[in-house]
Amino acid sequence: YGKRYKRVCGQAVGYQYFSMDGFHEEVSDNINSYYVDGISITHGFPRKHLWTYAVGLSDDHNDCCNCPCAKYPGPSPPSFVRDHYYCESGNTGGPSNTVYTNDPLWDGEGCGAGNNCCSQSGMPWFCRELPMETDDDIEVRLC
Numbered sequence: 001y002g003k004r005y006k007r008v009c010g011q012a013v014g015y016q017y018f019s020m021d022g023f024h025e026e027v028s029d030n031i032n033s034y035y036v037d038g039i040s041i042t043h044g045f046p047r048k049h050l051w052t053y054a055v056g057l058s059d060d061h062n063d064c065c066n067c068p069c070a071k072y073p074g075p076s077p078p079s080f081v082r083d084h085y086y087c088e089s090g091n092t093g094g095p096s097n098t099v100y101t102n103d104p105l106w107d108g109e110g111c112g113a114g115n116n117c118c119s120q121s122g123m124p125w126f127c128r129e130l131p132m133e134t135d136d137d138i139e140v141r142l143c
Contacts, residue, residue: 001137002135003135004133004135005133005134005135006129006130006132007127007128007129007130008041008050008051008127008128008130009125009126009127009128010041010051010125011106011125012039012105013104013107013124014038014039014055014104014106015090015099015100015101015104015105016055016090016099016100016105017098017099017100018097018098019057019065019095020037020038020056020057020065020089021037021056022036022037022038022054022055022056022067022068022075022087022089023074023075023076023081024064024065025064025074027078029078030078031046031047031049031078032047034143035077035081036054036143037054037055037065037143038052038054038055038142039141039142040052040140040141040143041053041138041140041141042138042139042141043134043136043137043139044134044136044137047139049080049081049082049084050084051084051126051128052081052084052085052086053085053086053087053105053106054067054077054086054087055089055090055105056070056074056087056088056117057074057089057091057095058070058089058091058093058094058095059089059091059115059117060072060092060093061091061093063094067088067089067115068087069087069116070087070115070117071112071113071114084126084128086106086117086120086123086124086126087117088105088106088107088117088118089105089117090102090103090105092112106123107123107124108120108123108124
């Protein structure tokens with residue numbers, strides 16, 4: 001609060017519950033909307049995107065709501081996200097009403113064969129260098 005910064009780094013760990021939609025194709029390209037099932041990190045007003053942690057439905061089940069990097073890719077992230085995101089699923093197979101505690105999300109481990117979600121550069125940390133120094137508040141939203 002009130003501190004100036006030019007670089008933002010962080011790490012999140014989560015667990016998938018039931019059926020998550022990643023970057024669902026029916027969601028608009030609007031940073032103020034629920035564009036992801038996961039965590040959105042932004043700064044400033046109007047909001048400016050820093051990082052997104054998305055949760056896809058499955059590592060290896062052919063479904064509409066998988067991560068873009070999954071064996072059966074789901075929708076791409078909105079344009080404002082660009083490549084500033086991690087997406088992973090704790091589930092193999094179809095949806096099930098359970099908490100997937102065997103595979104923590106966004107740790108760079110546990111992705112199935114044919115899935116590139118765990119090979120994203122920098123995992124499990126993210127770092128964003130901003131174009132200019134700011135003292136904007138950082139907002140973390142769980143959707």
